[in-house]
Amino acid sequence: MRLKTMLMALSAAFFAAPAFAQDALEVIGQPKDGAFGFQPAATSLAEDIHWLDGMVTIIITVITLFVMALLAICIFRYNQKSNPTPAKFTHNTPVEIAWTIVPVIILVFIGAFSLPVLFNQQEIPEGDIHIKATGYQWYWGYEYSDDEFAYDSYMIGSPATGGDNSYNEDVEAQLIEAGYEPEHFLLATDTPVVVPVGKTVVLTVTGGDVIHSWTIPAFGVKQDGVPGRLAHLWFTPEREGIYFGQCSELCGIAHAYMPITVKVVSEEEYATWIAQMKEEWG
Structure with missing residues (x-):
């Protein structure tokens, strides 16, 4: 899957992401300069x-x-x-x-x-959606077990999407093309995790090389991904919107450049996205 993704990363950045851009979703879970306290609770x-x-x-x-x-x-x-x-x-x-x-x-x-x-x-409940998240140096791989497709998710502006982990005009254009704002640099990914609102998501987390950690602060979840082991977390998002997270386990020189983007959408939009992803990545 990693080889396939490296060959298709640039096309994913310009085709897969715009096909399901921000779509008027509110950015809810993100860090803010000078803010104090938790991000708004979404679960x-x-x-x-x-x-x-x-x-x-x-x-x-x-x-x-x-x-x-x-x-x-x-x-x-x-x-x-x-x-x-x-x-x-x-x-x-x-x-x-x-x-x-x-x-x-x-x-x-x-x-x-x-x-x-x-x-x-x-205590992991019976899930409506099952996703496997695998941390790599330095990006995340996702497998939707129920629908049998998988893809990798890179930070917009990473080398795999035509950048060098620094902000420039090309990166800004990619962010805008994907429906984000320039302030979302280092937070937004080319292909997000998409889940339906009100459904229980069970996420299986592991590492493909070293220890990583999958976390979304607004969901109140964090789980280390250890190579050779499978760990689980769950959440039920209660509000549509965009939520950002980050690898939270020091995993190497580019640790700061493997963010997590989760989009919580309606069931109808989720079904449309699943159909698009199965056609492209299935």
């Missing part, structure tokens, strides 16, 4: 992660303020000037019991909410 998995993060942040904030208050009391109440004769005791049993039991209770409380979130990610 229940991401919503659970965001809620859990907020809950833990509140607990950490309360603990931090409490410790800072204790430090302030010690600094001002028990300094040498305010307390010239220090106490001589070395133990305080009630305090020692408290600082042992209270952290245990806090950890159990956090675990009671975090473990269900973790189990929900790891």
Whole structure:
């Protein structure tokens, strides 16, 4: 498949991608300069992660303020000037019991909410769509198991699509031709992953050479692809749009140039795309 893709990469960039361009899809999941916090949640998995993060942040904030208050009391109440004769005791049993039991209770409380979130990610449901993602140096290969076709996905502007991993007029023209904006350089791929909204997608992840990692922040999913092993993740996108991700495991000199693009579309548009891809890549 890799040899076939290398021979057809340029044609894929100019024919396959424009055939299914942005089509007025909103770009939802992308990094933004100066932004703070998570990307908008597009799955229940991401919503659970965001809620859990907020809950833990509140607990950490309360603990931090409490410790800072204790430090302030010690600094001002028990300094040498305010307390010239220090106490001589070395133990305080009630305090020692408290600082042992209270952290245990806090950890159990956090675990009671975090473990269900973790189990929900790891318990793979019955999927409506099955895709295999294989990481290579430095691009992604995708196989739609249910429809028996496969293709490789390169960053627009990578050497395989006529670039050299740098931004120039030719790369800008490719981005615009594919329905993206210049700001999507380093994020957009020539052939995206396309899935229907509201359907459960089960993704099998592996590596073809070294360890890679497939992640879409807005979906709340991340899975290492290890050569010789198959790992799984799942998500059910709840909103149509374009979502960007990136290989998240350092995999070599061009690690920064193997992005992930996922387009969530209606079932009708998905069926049309599947037919086009089966004709071209099946």
